[in-house]
Amino acid sequence: MKRGILNREELLAGLNEAQREAVTTTSGPLLILAGAGSGKTRVITHRIAYLMAMGEEPESILALTFTNKAAQEMRERVMHLLGQGWRRSPFLSTFHSFGLWVLRRFAHHMDYSLDFNVYDDSDQLVVVRDILKELNVDDKRFTPRGVLAAMSRARVAQGDPDELAAEGDWERVVAQVYQQYREFLRLHNAVDFDDLILLPLKLLEEDELVRNFLQKRFCYIMVDEYQDTNTPQYRIVRIMAEKHRNLCVVGDDDQAIYSWRGADVRNIFLFERDFPEAKVVRLEENYRSTQTILEVAWHVVKENTLRKEKRLYTSKPKGEPVVLYVARDERDEANYVASKIQELSRERPLSHFAVFYRTNAQSRPLEETLARRGISYRVVGGLRFYDRREVKDVVAYLRLVENPDDVLAFRRVVNVPRRGIGDKTVERVL
Ligand SMILES: Nc1ncnc2c1ncn2[C@@H]1O[C@H](COP(=O)(O)OP(=O)(O)OP(=O)(O)O)[C@@H](O)[C@H]1O
Ligand SMILES: [Mg+2]
Known part of the structure; x- marks a missing residue:
């Protein structure tokens, strides 16, 4: 049975000094402030493996993050470190699936039935x-x-x-x-996405049994992408960590991108207020970009007023200069990008290029120009899998199989595929 590298020395070997300090500081609150590409996720995953190497129970370890994608990445990287053959695993998930887990377990405490x-x-x-x-x-x-x-x-x-x-x-x-x-x-008997956070929080605040259970169960709590948590999410981890106080949050205030959904960079400051004994570790070595890119980025973010000072450096070479091109309009912009790609793709494959834009609507002129010039491309993201119509229809059928009283699912597919059932009929039935 392969057991992965659960040997302390080996786990620490691939880390720089600050990262090592963050990984081995396992008791007490810990705030890791770090820039992009400085190994934040690497620290979290190594810390989980390190705790297990020290003999901690996998079930007592909880690591939370914000998006499904980040949770998936965390899970893969931990599994890679642990290797095959572990029957028990730490709890790695998004805040929302964690909330769902709590609710499924304690639905009866809130007068929901279990199959909500x-x-x-x-x-x-x-x-x-x-x-x-x-x-x-x-x-x-x-x-x-x-x-x-x-x-x-x-x-x-x-x-x-x-x-x-x-x-x-x-x-x-x-x-x-x-x-x-x-x-x-x-x-x-339904809850929505906000409930997946707010109801568990309410349980934690008001229900002693639930609070005791969760506080006892999770001795080690970690939060990746901490800058994206909102206040209720922060309160969930704060309460859960009250007993053991082994809460480790990893965040980059310069990368806070979810303010529109209530995420609050000030949670970093709240953490310091609520856990005054917290140790602070800064990760400032970047492993992803050239020094030139780091400097340009620093000159932009340093203008932000509410931020923790940190300055990334790298041992990589200086690299090519960054170019700022001010385009006349979106056509001009698309042409410039396409020409650059054509010019540079003589030396490297197209898969080495990426074009970012701020909103989906901006992809159109770019896509048209690339298509006209015969440059093949792939749009990443777009409509998410579960948002596609046919996927939602199938899910609605499955929901009905599971729960014939699910009116919303019923309404979605009662006439899919079309079978001549009109709104009037549906209204009469419901
Ligand atoms: N000590 C190290 N030695 C070598 N490579 C490292 C080290 N630390 C991190 N890296 C590499 O740097 C890259 C970025 O690491 P990681 O994804 O953990 O950073 P991050 O801070 O979580 O990034 P992001 O800001 O995108 O969330 C990865 O490819 C990782 O393997
Ligand atoms: Mg990361």
Whole structure:
């Protein structure tokens, strides 16, 4: 049976000095401040393996992060370090799947039955759209998406949407929708994505049994991409870590990209307030970029006011200079990019090139230009797998098999494929 390199010395050999300090500081709160490509995820994964090499129980280790992609990466890298043959594994997941796990375990503490549904974005939209229709409000002013976003913002900010009502017309309607929305979800034994964070938090805060269980179970808690956590997520880990106080967060305030969904860089400062005894380790050696690129990046981010000072360096060579091209318009920009790729692709394969843009709409001129010049390309991202219509239809059928009372799933596929069932008929049935 292959056991991976769970030997302390070998685990530490591939780390620089600061990384090693972060990995071996296993007890007490730890704040790791680090820049892009400085080995943050490497530290988390090695720290997990190190704890196991020291004989800690895998089940007592919890590592959380924000996106599915980051969680997947973390899982793969830990599995690689551990090797085959481990029956028990540490708990590595996103905040949302962790929340789901807690809720499935303790649903009965919240008067949900165990087989509750999780509504995704499009389910939520259907519910909100129906409520708005019934309330008969101006559908230009109150779009389902706008109202849904306002509800979510208020909830994440811990302002109860009910309290919004005091603020004005618009807010009053949002509060009203929210109330009916909650009733609908309750009635259908369903929770939404925000609930996956907010309900476990409520359990932790108010239910001693749950709190004791989670505090006891997870002796070591780690958070990667800490800068992207929002306040409720921070409170979840803070409460869970109250007992053992072995909380390690790894973050880069310069990379905070989720402020629009309530993530708050100030959580880094909150951590220092709540865990004053925390040790701080800075990772400043970058393994991904040339010195020139690091310097350009530093000159841009140093203008940010709320940030922790850190300056990346690398032992790599200086590298090519960075070019700033100011284009006249999007056509000019696309032409410039395409010409550069044509010129440079004489020496290297197209797979070595990447073009970034800020919003999806900007891909169009680029795609057109590349296609016209016969440069083959692949758009990464685009519509996510679970957002594709046919995938959602199949999932809806599966949901119905599992739970014939799932009205939203029923409505989605009752006429898919088309079989002449109109809205009127559906309304009569429901
Ligand atoms: N001490 C080291 N020696 C050699 N390579 C390293 C070392 N530390 C990190 N690396 C390499 O640098 C790259 C970046 O590491 P990692 O993904 O852990 O960084 P990160 O800080 O999490 O990056 P990001 O900001 O993208 O999340 C990886 O390819 C990793 O293998
Ligand atoms: Mg990382």
